[in-house]
Amino acid sequence: MKSFFVQLEINPNLYLKDPQKTKLGRKIIEHSVLLIDEIGLEQFNFKKLSDIIPSSEASVYRYFENKHHLFVYLLNWYWEWMIARIELNTLNITDPKVKLRVALGIIVDTANRNMDIEFVDEEILHKIVVREGAKAYHHKLVDEDNGYGFFLSYKELCNKIAAIISEVREDFLYPKALASTLIETANNNLYFARHLPRLTDLSDEGDDQSLNEQVKKMLGFFCFGLIENNSHSDSLIKDMEMRN
Amino acid sequence: MKSFFVQLEINPNLYLKDPQKTKLGRKIIEHSVLLIDEIGLEQFNFKKLSDIIPSSEASVYRYFENKHHLFVYLLNWYWEWMIARIELNTLNITDPKVKLRVALGIIVDTANRNMDIEFVDEEILHKIVVREGAKAYHHKLVDEDNGYGFFLSYKELCNKIAAIISEVREDFLYPKALASTLIETANNNLYFARHLPRLTDLSDEGDDQSLNEQVKKMLGFFCFGLIENNSHSDSLIKDMEMRN
DNA sequence: ATTTTTTGATAGCATTACTATCATTTTCAC
DNA sequence: GTGAAAATGATAGTAATGCTATCAAAAAAT
Numbered sequence: 001m002k003s004f005f006v007q008l009e010i011n012p013n014l015y016l017k018d019p020q021k022t023k024l025g026r027k028i029i030e031h032s033v034l035l036i037d038e039i040g041l042e043q044f045n046f047k048k049l050s051d052i053i054p055s056s057e058a059s060v061y062r063y064f065e066n067k068h069h070l071f072v073y074l075l076n077w078y079w080e081w082m083i084a085r086i087e088l089n090t091l092n093i094t095d096p097k098v099k100l101r102v103a104l105g106i107i108v109d110t111a112n113r114n115m116d117i118e119f120v121d122e123e124i125l126h127k128i129v130v131r132e133g134a135k136a137y138h139h140k141l142v143d144e145d146n147g148y149g150f151f152l153s154y155k156e157l158c159n160k161i162a163a164i165i166s167e168v169r170e171d172f173l174y175p176k177a178l179a180s181t182l183i184e185t186a187n188n189n190l191y192f193a194r195h196l197p198r199l200t201d202l203s204d205e206g207d208d209q210s211l212n213e214q215v216k217k218m219l220g221f222f223c224f225g226l227i228e229n230n231s232h233s234d235s236l237i238k239d240m241e242m243r244n
Numbered sequence: 245m246k247s248f249f250v251q252l253e254i255n256p257n258l259y260l261k262d263p264q265k266t267k268l269g270r271k272i273i274e275h276s277v278l279l280i281d282e283i284g285l286e287q288f289n290f291k292k293l294s295d296i297i298p299s300s301e302a303s304v305y306r307y308f309e310n311k312h313h314l315f316v317y318l319l320n321w322y323w324e325w326m327i328a329r330i331e332l333n334t335l336n337i338t339d340p341k342v343k344l345r346v347a348l349g350i351i352v353d354t355a356n357r358n359m360d361i362e363f364v365d366e367e368i369l370h371k372i373v374v375r376e377g378a379k380a381y382h383h384k385l386v387d388e389d390n391g392y393g394f395f396l397s398y399k400e401l402c403n404k405i406a407a408i409i410s411e412v413r414e415d416f417l418y419p420k421a422l423a424s425t426l427i428e429t430a431n432n433n434l435y436f437a438r439h440l441p442r443l444t445d446l447s448d449e450g451d452d453q454s455l456n457e458q459v460k461k462m463l464g465f466f467c468f469g470l471i472e473n474n475s476h477s478d479s480l481i482k483d484m485e486m487r488n
Numbered sequence: 489a490t491t492t493t494t495t496g497a498t499a500g501c502a503t504t505a506c507t508a509t510c511a512t513t514t515t516c517a518c
Numbered sequence: 519g520t521g522a523a524a525a526t527g528a529t530a531g532t533a534a535t536g537c538t539a540t541c542a543a544a545a546a547a548t
Binding site: 137 | 378382402425429432436442445469473
């Protein structure tokens with residue numbers, strides 16, 4: 001089981017000074033993940049972070065303009081990591097259906113089978129993404145952020161999965177929407193099972209692996225159920241008669 | 245076209261004093277919606293709100309403990325409003341498939357065909373829900389909030405849709421997960437089409453109604469595609485061979 | 489008409505989200 | 519190893535935020 005000590009390429013607009021290149025920078029990333037997991041994004045701030053590292057507030061501000069940029073940086077890290085894992089694990093697979101199933105597994109399961117980046121605890125980062133990831137793009141200034149390319153990695157991840165979907169069935173109507181839905185549905189159901197169980201059918205028995213398996217199964221059901229289905233065209237017709 | 249001047253029942257744990265019962269309270273709700281839409285949830289605060297109403301910061305604090313409670317209050321309003329609209333519009337429908345299609349239409353389309361509550365602009369509230377609704381439950385203290393019943397209305401909405409799904413096909417494995425996915429997918433794709441178009445296949449030509457139609461069509465495709473499909477059991481088997 | 493409730497105005501306080509300055513330490517070139 | 523340059527730490531300061539408290543004025547209820 002190999003371990004990679006890669007530097008992931010993150011959009012430079014997200015930082016003032018590349019945190020991957022210095023010891024302090026890496027500590028900032030490492031402990032941001034731990035601290036956000038512990039106290040949540042709203043309670044997290046640069047003062048608390050610098051107390052823990054330990055460093056000074058001013059020093060953290062030399063790396064990141066503000067908490068939001070740091071947070072989006074972490075999400076980009078996660079998205080890039082997902083892309084890399086999907087690439088690595090589908091390299092030698094030719095059957096697109098198998099590829100797709102592997103990709104679904106990777107979305108759900110962050111147990112680092114063969115990628116491991118020194119200073120980021122990917123399991124914990126994944127927890128943060130599941131709990132609070134949507135905040136990265138659900139806000140008033142999304143267009144501005146988007147203009148700086150803050151979501152390029154998410155789009156790439158989506159498009160990678162969408163491309164596999166299209167490989168399985170090239171005439172599928174909604175590859176990108178299905179891809180984004182699968183990612184969001186995976187995260188939502190992991191979260192719901194733990195915190196709002198009446199919003200899902202999956203059950204959290206406290207065992208991570210069992211819940212992951214349930215989510216994978218359901219994602220596969222949704223994804224292949226839609227892709228391999230030939231009988232929708234008729235059900236679309238009944239569209240007119242309602243809401244008179 | 246009737247207009248209802250109903251008071252929606254909102255969980256009393258969300259407020260200190262019932263805002264629906266006083267003039268000032270209703271102004272708080274009305275202008276919260278407008279102001280959050282305008283400046284976004286993060287920039288919104290009670291000072292700015294009270295300057296606009298106009299009233300005083302202290303007075304707003306007499307109705308809501310803090311901004312988060314007010315925000316969740318608005319979401320509960322939205323959820324209750326959706327429940328009421330679904331009930332009202334499916335009352336006389338017996339065919340569960342038709343019911344389901346009507347429900348999907350209601351999730352997407354907030355044009356008030358026959359419900360209208362005096363002081364809340366539902367179109368704008370819907371915009372807020374689409375953009376920032378997920379923040380209501382994606383945070384560290386979700387379990388505490390859940391303990392106070394802050395998400396009961398969302399669960400009710402989900403379960404109402406899940407129940408219709410089960411009516412259409414009682415052996416469907418994931419009615420609740422499908423229901424929550426449909427709701428979140430509707431909102432996400434409305435948002436993506438506008439702000440992150442590479443995450444969806446729908447196109448925003450600036451026309452609300454055209455986009456709504458596309459989303460409705462896609463939701464129907466996803467929903468009925470899954471429910472009316474009989475051929476998944478075999479595709480589930482191929483689960484073992486990967487990730488060796 | 490007066491009591492009770494609601495609201496407005498003001499003040500205040502601890503925390504947050506930064507920015508600026510300058511001294512000190514570390515890194516790097518030679 | 520020495521000196522210059524860069525990175526960090528320490529401290530201070532400011533404007534905004536998220537409240538709480540107090541008291542007087544206005545509105546509503548009896």
